[in-house]
Amino acid sequence: MKEIVVVAEDKVGLLADISYLLAKSKINIDSISVDVLGKNGIIHLTVKDEARVKEILENNGYKVITSDRxxxxxxxxxxxxxxxxxxxxxxxxxxxxxxxxxxxxxxxxxxxxxxxxxxxxxxxxxxxxxx
Structure with missing residues (x-):
């Protein structure tokens, strides 16, 4: 399994934006956690189609890191x-x-x-x- 980690400037609506982008593309989130570290929001996601999610988020300006789990x-x-x-x-x-x-x-x-x-x-x- 791969985990997707999104690192972005912490702002009101960050989770709403990311979850909207995935919902719009009919992608279900298997697990999620959200943390704030300094001025950054850090969102951990697991989904069935990691490559597609990575592409969607990067195309919308998000920094995405994947890791094996x-x-x-x-x-x-x-x-x-x-x-x-x-x-x-x-x-x-x-x-x-x-x-x-x-x-x-x-x-x-x-x-x-x-x-x-x-x-x-x-x-x-x-x-x-x-x-």
Whole structure:
């Protein structure tokens, strides 16, 4: 999975503009988070068609960065995040970004970005989520 990160000057309506551009193109957002860092708005998106979204946003003047991520499905229970993060740490894989996408029943889906994404994928193969 690729994540799209939009970095733009923070202004009222930034999220409205980006979500409008995607809606107008009939693109559904799978996950989204928005942060403000200094004078910048930072929007993290996951979508089905990353290349198309990147093109749409860049054609409308937005700076877009893409990064590889994996989605893991783990039990929704105390200690489960500790277990997979420890597995990566012991194997010298640094987690650069990690957040919950959704929770359903006894499981939760998390998006993970690591400095060694291929190694992380191999180590977490039993947890990798496939649609």
């Amino acid at each position: 994996i989605v893991v499905k783990i039990k929704d229970a105390p200690g489960e995040v500790a277990k997979i993060s420890k597995m990566l740490a012991v194997n010298k894989v640094s987690i650069e970004n990690f957040y919950m996408i959704t929770r359903s029943g006894d499981f939760a889906l998390f998006s993970l970005k690591a400095d060694k994404i291929k190694k992380a994928t191999t180590l977490l193969k039993e947890y990798i989520y496939h649609e």
